Amino acid sequence: MLTTRPRGTSDIIPGQVEKWQYLEHVFRRLCREYDYAEIRLPIFEHTELFQRGVGETTDIVEKEMYTFLDRGKRSITLRPEGTAPAVRAYLENRLYAGPQPVKLYYTGPMFRYDRPQAGRYRQFHQFGVEVFGAHDPAVDAEVIAMAMDFYSRLGLQGLELHLNSVGCPGCRAVLRKKLQEFFRPHLDGMCADCRGRFERNPLRILDCKVERCREVSTGAPTTVDCLCPDCAAHFQAVQDYLAVLAIPYVVDPRLVRGLDYYTHTAFEIMAADIGAQSSIGGGGRYDGLIEACGGPPTPGIGYALGLERILLTMERQGCAFPPPEGPDVFLAVAGEPASLEAVRLLQQLRRAGLAAARDYLGRSLKAQMKYAGKLNARYVVILGGDELARRVVTLKDMAAGTQEEIPADRLVDGLCRRCRES
RNA sequence: GUGGAUGUAGCUCAGUUGGUUAGAGCACCAGAUUGUGGCUCUGGGGGUCGUGGGUUCGAGUCCCAUCUUCCACCCCA
Known part of the structure; x- marks a missing residue:
């Protein structure tokens, strides 16, 4: 054989592809019922979109992007996530001039230069939705409900919904100050990463996995402790809606998502028994992102679901797929x-x-x-x-x-x- | 990017202290049945032993490098 497929990619062959088609079918049906319209976006974008939209200091931008110069010497990046391209398309096509909110969904491959392991690949696939132009906590609840609805239609069980609010920029500033005051006396006993985070982004210390850091950070002020009245009310409203929908969740103050632009609601869905990469979907609100990308101040929220991990979980749980079809x-x-x-x-x-x-x-x-x-x-x-x-x-x-x-x-x-x- | 495992037929694996022509089950193809699937029996095709070096009279087996996959870390889907 001349060569093999590049590391961390996969061929989806007959026998397997029917499962993907099934997930796509269920997802499209779901989007129809929740009234989301499909948007098809490029698989590569100008590099600066992700640098600005995802955040210069995130792991994605610092070490995981597939970036190259094209023949016109433009810096191009294979998309590592779908939100920034969706925002770009919302602005470029002036979707803000139409009826609001704009509710979009997309499917397709994403690319991150990571070291592969079970449930983590260099080319992986996501289903995602984005809602632009609505700040109402009912939308937060809707997108969460939609994600949970998708899992349940597939027959997945025992999933855990983690929920948090990271507040607005004002709350973040208060928390940052409080965290620095709290951690300053313990700095010597903490890992090198956290000592760096202390200045750059003390929020991230909260989800450090190092045992010593976890011990130190028990009792640390959390996002929820620092929410301003408006943010606290928003978070409470989201929880009230989830209660109406009978969707169980755990408030997880350590849930601090890796992308810089998140505000308010953050959530992540975890599956047991698929190894260390247990997150099968996640999302949150990003009220500052659209403005940061050069658009009018516009609230936004979205999520992304990881297809490889969902399939892995379904196989582990013995979920049913449609029987294979032969010719008539x-x-x-x-x-x-x-x-x-x-x-x-x-x-x-x-x-x-x-x-x-x-x-x-x-x-x-x-x-x-x-x-x-x-x-x-x-x-x-x-x-x-x-x-x-x-x-x-x-x-x-x-x-x-x-x-x-x-x-x-x-x-x-x-x-x-x-x-x-x- | 760090650490640890792994790789023999399409798949799951066996292969002795280094010794002749690398095996099994399943799968595939054919025959038993010259026009009838699933069961059974018989036979057949298919392997540069991940790749490249090295040690040796001799390497699937030992050594080095490299690639892949897996596990953990980092991080995330």
Whole structure:
């Protein structure tokens, strides 16, 4: 073999791809019911979109982006997430001039230069939604409910919804000051990362995984302690809506999302038993982002769901997928004259809307039957010299094992009727 | 980016202290049944032992490098 697929990418082959199609089908149906419109965005963007939109100090921008110069010497980046491109498209296409809010969904691959492991790949796939132009906490609750609805339609169980509010910039400033006061006396005992975070972004100390830092930070002031009255009211309202929807959650003051532009609501959905990469989706509000990207002050909120991790969880939990579909009918052909007739019949069957296949390898009838069985064909039409001469075909029901002879010119109608009936 | 494992047929794996022509099950193809799938039996095709170096009379086996995948960290979906 000349070469293999690049590290951290995967081929989704027949047998697997049906599962992806199923998830897409369920998600599109969900978006229709929640009234979100699809937007299709480029897979690469100008690098500065992510530098500004995601944040210079985030891990994504600092070390995970696929960035290259194109032939016109422009710096291009394979999109590592969907929110910044959606914001860009909202502004560039002046969607703010239409009815608000604008509710969008997207699907597709994202790229991050990470070291692969179970549930983490360099090209991975997300379903996401974004709502622009509404600050109402009912929208926060709607997008959370929508994400949870998606999981539940797939049959996933035992998921944990983590919820937090990181407040507005005013709350963040208060918290920052309080955190620095709290951690200053303990700095010597903390990890190097956290000593760096102390100046740059003390919020991030709260989700440090180092044991010593966790001990130190128990009792530290949290986001929730520092919310201003408006932010506290917003957070409470989100929780009230979730209560009405009977969606269980845990308030997790340590949930501090990695992207700089998040304000207010932050949430993440965790699945047990798929390893360390247990987050199967997450999102939050970003009321400052659109303005930061050069647009009018506009609130926004969204989430993204990780398809590879969802599939992994579904497989671990034994969730059901639609059964594999074979052709409605397989034409078994004996002899060359029959082959000519088979081509004509195939065309008629397909034009009638049936999924129809035949043999192309000159196999024996027995081998063709075996092949049809493997394809999971519902019916087999046997067409040989004998049938041809008498203008009939033999129609076999593969599941029942029964067969009958019918006039050739009644085959298409007869098959259509049978396939519709069951 | 850091640390630790892994790699033999399409898949799951065996392969002795380094020793002749690398095996099994499943899958695939064919025959038993010259026109009938699933069960059974028989036979067949398929491997540069991840890749590249090295040690040795001799390497699937030992050493080095590299790639992949997996596990953990960082971070996230």
